[in-house]
Amino acid sequence: MPSLGSDMEAGTLVEWLKAPGDAVKRGDIVAVVETQKGAIEIEIFQDGVIAEQLVEVGQTVPVGTPLARLRGAGEVEAPAEKAPAAEKAPAAEPPPTPLPLPVAPPPPPRPAEAAARVSPAARRLAAERGIDPASLAGSGPGGAVVLADVEAVGKTAAKPKPRGLDLDAMRKAIAAAMSRSKREIPHYYLSHEVELGAATAWLAATNAARAPADRLLIGALFLKAVALALTRHKGFNGFYGAGGFTPSDAVHIGAAVAIRGGGLVAPAIHDTDKLSLDAIMAKMRDLVARVRAGTLRSSELADPTVTVSSLGERGIAGMFSIIYPPQVAIFGIGKVVERVWPVDGEIALRPVVTVTLAGDHRVSDGHRGALVLNEIDRLLQEPETL
Amino acid sequence: MNPDEARQLFFEELGNIAPEWDPAAIDPQDDIREAMDIDSMDVLNLVIALHKRIGIDIPEVDYGKLITIESAVAYLVAKSGG
Numbered sequence A: 001m002p003s004l005g006s007d008m009e010a011g012t013l014v015e016w017l018k019a020p021g022d023a024v025k026r027g028d029i030v031a032v033v034e035t036q037k038g039a040i041e042i043e044i045f046q047d048g049v050i051a052e053q054l055v056e057v058g059q060t061v062p063v064g065t066p067l068a069r070l071r072g073a074g075e076v077e078a079p080a081e082k083a084p085a086a087e088k089a090p091a092a093e094p095p096p097t098p099l100p101l102p103v104a105p106p107p108p109p110r111p112a113e114a115a116a117r118v119s120p121a122a123r124r125l126a127a128e129r130g131i132d133p134a135s136l137a138g139s140g141p142g143g144a145v146v147l148a149d150v151e152a153v154g155k156t157a158a159k160p161k162p163r164g165l166d167l168d169a170m171r172k173a174i175a176a177a178m179s180r181s182k183r184e185i186p187h188y189y190l191s192h193e194v195e196l197g198a199a200t201a202w203l204a205a206t207n208a209a210r211a212p213a214d215r216l217l218i219g220a221l222f223l224k225a226v227a228l229a230l231t232r233h234k235g236f237n238g239f240y241g242a243g244g245f246t247p248s249d250a251v252h253i254g255a256a257v258a259i260r261g262g263g264l265v266a267p268a269i270h271d272t273d274k275l276s277l278d279a280i281m282a283k284m285r286d287l288v289a290r291v292r293a294g295t296l297r298s299s300e301l302a303d304p305t306v307t308v309s310s311l312g313e314r315g316i317a318g319m320f321s322i323i324y325p326p327q328v329a330i331f332g333i334g335k336v337v338e339r340v341w342p343v344d345g346e347i348a349l350r351p352v353v354t355v356t357l358a359g360d361h362r363v364s365d366g367h368r369g370a371l372v373l374n375e376i377d378r379l380l381q382e383p384e385t386l
Numbered sequence B: 001m002n003p004d005e006a007r008q009l010f011f012e013e014l015g016n017i018a019p020e021w022d023p024a025a026i027d028p029q030d031d032i033r034e035a036m037d038i039d040s041m042d043v044l045n046l047v048i049a050l051h052k053r054i055g056i057d058i059p060e061v062d063y064g065k066l067i068t069i070e071s072a073v074a075y076l077v078a079k080s081g082g
Helices: A082-086 A111-115 A120-129 A147-151 A167-184 A197-208 A218-232 A277-293 A298-302 A366-380 B003-017 B040-054 B060-066 B069-079
Strands: A010-016 A029-035 A038-043 A048-053 A060-062 A068-071 A187-195 A238-241 A244-247 A253-255 A306-310 A329-333 A337-343 A346-360
Touching: A038 A298, A120 A147, A187 A366, A197 A218, A197 A346, A197 B060, A218 A253, A218 A277, A218 A306, A218 A329, A218 A366, A277 B040, A346 A366, B003 B040, B003 B069, B040 B060, B060 B069
Parallel strands: A253 A306, A306 A329
Antiparallel strands: A010 A029, A010 A060, A029 A038, A048 A068, A187 A346, A238 A244, A329 A346, A337 A346
């Protein structure tokens, strides 16, 4: 059971997508796990063959519990030697999550769910329609619930909602992570107003010539500017673990996405600094859609190296965020507003955004934080180079 | 497209974007961004869906006309040639 963020203690396996004997390669989605952040698709970290499933559907297990035994590509099938082999399970390579929270004993599996076998297509449709597949009589092989069984329920079911998303549980997880952050991380806060005349003009001109599906949002520019600034200024991108700060060469920005009805998650946009604005935009659209549908992947939740939280156009001018441990910085981006702004000794109206930084004093200080915010400002003055 | 057709179509696409809400229960003069928790990504997805479905071009400067149900219906009627 991989750790999908430092606030996660346990997860429930809801679906196996690979069976014993199946060959898998790095990045394949092997299982679906239900967490406080909804149902997460679990990716495997190495190539091989699934030798044995160690956790059954319906079981809730603490973070770190091996989910499956994996045989290396060239390995012969050996007689089961559970202890050492278990280390090869996908849980073996989570990113650093220092100071593990106390783990509650897992509740016993609910018999109905443990027994229920549900095809992936049926599970998806059931989730869309808000039906509990375990409540259906399966007509498939071995009593499995198949697509037809869910379709037979008709269209009287509740409106679609993100599958498995328990907002109360998510609120508790957010509270636990933020309490820990405020206890352990000596935050400092900086705020800087960035004039966006050049950026908004460039964006309007670029979008005017594009079909709607190819248009950019200004949020893509913010993410790219932050990512580029972080490649030049160290101490804000990485993880703080038991051994201190480990900077990350890769910039995986966790882009905070609000969930309607409350709650939020910040899945990673991998290598944000190396992506074009179009690619960042595509990732943002994909992430928002999958947050709403409840189909995030394990790597996206496990490894953001820094977080950017944007309030968007319905927000307010600025916000000061709380660092998501084990990260060491979070950027807050307010709403773009019209402000009186001095231009060449005259007073003018300009679009302005307030960019804030909450930094970790164990790793950096306000002076270096100011350099980062100034760099972001400079980058946003040259939108065509982003 | 007459106003009833435009309203029905807009409700359908709005419902796809924000399935938690029933557009018919929203005051037609309310800002849907506030009333239905619609963000800029949702507005863009709405524009993409409308563009795909009825082929009308909705430039960025017109997004403001989609933010209440009443103004959106009027806009779609006008853009589709009535």
